[in-house]
Amino acid sequence: MKIPAAAVLVATAVLASGCGQKKPQMNMGPVEVGVVTLAAQSVPLETELQGRTVAYQSSEVRPQVSGIIKSLLFKEGGEVRAGQPLYQIDPAPYQASLAQARASLANAEAAVAAAKAKADRYAGLVGMEAVSKQDADDATAAYKQATANVALQRAAVQTAQINLGYTRVNAPISGRIGKSNFTVGALVTASQADPLASIQRMDPIYVDLSQSAADLLKLRSRLASGGVMPNSAPVRLKLEDGSDYPATGVLQFTEVTVDPNTGTVTLRAAFPNASGVLLPGMFVRAFISQAEAPNAILAPQQGIARDPKGGATALVVGAGNKVETRTVVVDRVVGDKWLVASGLKAGDRLIVEGTAKAKPGATVKPVAAGSPPAAPAGAPAGKKG
Structure with missing residues (x-):
């Protein structure tokens, strides 16, 4: 039977259209993810505290x-x-008081001489019974009283001199x-x-800082368990305008009582202030390294996620390059990283790039984070006609 030419053309067009729509085949490999290999390191535990400057010494002139x-x-x-x-307070009244006290002293000293002569004379006459023993005793007592009056007048002179000196403040x-x-x-x-005026010594200058009692207890717990070591790192300051204070300070002491109203403990640091930049009463922020964690794990923040309950989780590349989910506990932010308290250890390969494509249990291809993307693993297959 002879096939019409029109039918042959339609069949050829349909076959050609079907061959043109077929997509090239790709040989897909494991998903590539960027990882960071975690390592233990010594990390200073820096705490940011708020406080105010206080004069090193302060005195009211009165x-x-x-x-x-x-x-x-x-x-x-x-x-x-x-x-x-x-x-300078008007000294005239006190100069007069001093002159009067000195005159009284001279009068008392003169009375001593007369009383002594009389007592000595009566002591000789009483043996000859020229005077009574009572008169001799009275003369001796008068001499002692005159001597005591001299000491009293000398004290009055000294007091008048002191008061005259106080007229110069x-x-x-x-x-x-x-x-x-x-x-x-x-x-x-x-x-x-x-007061007449106030004087403040501002070099050096104190900075009083406030830390919650809970944070202080947490630090002491770390020290007691041996998890951290004392650190003598200096204290840094940021001023109210956000600028850094050029000099560093030293922690002086920690208050021994907790403020019952705020639940905070006061820490005091001393700073050099030769330029006078810091004035008493200024608000500042201090960064103080109170301790050091010797074997800490720092994880990049992009590698830590939060689950619906708010818990911290991480994806790591485990044995056989399979993705594992870890529940972690983070302590604080250190720079641009999280300080991990538990859940991750040294040597873990933390996924920080391609986390959306990495599924728990799936096999992935780990590469160092920041590496350029690799070329496709397979080439397109040839077209079939």
């Missing part, structure tokens, strides 16, 4: 005698030295003095509540 201020002998806001004169410590709260002509008293 008058010890009453009177009118005659002159100010310092520049407000400047540096003063211990013992430097700051105020000196700096009790070295440091920077603030503004004067009293001007020339003001009346000040020895018992007044307001």
Whole structure:
């Protein structure tokens, strides 16, 4: 039977169309994943704490005698030295008191001489019964009273000298003095509540930091178990504008009591402050390395995921290049890595790239993280007609 030419053309077109739609065949191998081989290392456990600066020494200048201020002998806001004169209180009344005390002393000393001569004379006459023994005893007692009065008047002279000296108000410590709260002509008293001025020593300067009692207990637990070693790393500061303070400080002590209102413990560090950048009362952030973990495991953050319950998990390449799921416990962030407390160990190959393609139990091809992607494992198969 003869086949129509039109039918032959349609059949040929259909066959050609079917051959053209067939896709090339690929020889697919294991999924390639980027891994990081974990290693144990010594890691300083740095803690960030907040605190405020406190003057190394602080003293309020107060008058010890009453009177009118005659002159100010310092520049407000400047540096003063211990013992430097700051105020002069009118000395005239105290000069008069000293002169009066000295006159009383001279009078007492003169009375001693007369009392002694009388006592000595009566002591000789009582043997001859020229005077009664009572009169002799009275003369001796008068001499002793005159001697005691001399000591009393000498003490009065010393007191008057001290008070006269107090009219010159000196700096009790070295440091920077603030503004004067009293001007020339003001009346000040020895018992007044307001200080004349305040002096603060700011080089070195203290920084008082607050740490929760729970964190402090955690650190002590590590030390007791031998998991970490004491570390003498310095304390670093960040200022309120975010800049780093150029000098490093040293931890001085930890408070022995916990604040019942905040549940925190105060730590104090000392910093050099020759340039005067740090002023008392400034808010700062401190980074202090309180201990060191000798065999810590640091895992890149991209290799740690969270399950629906919030737990930390990781994918590792196990034996036979098969993917394993690990439940891990992370302690803190150290730089751009997690400090792993448990769940991972040295030598584990942690998957950090291609985690979406790595399925637990599947065989993968591990390569070092950051390596360029490999070419396809197989070539396209030839077309069939």
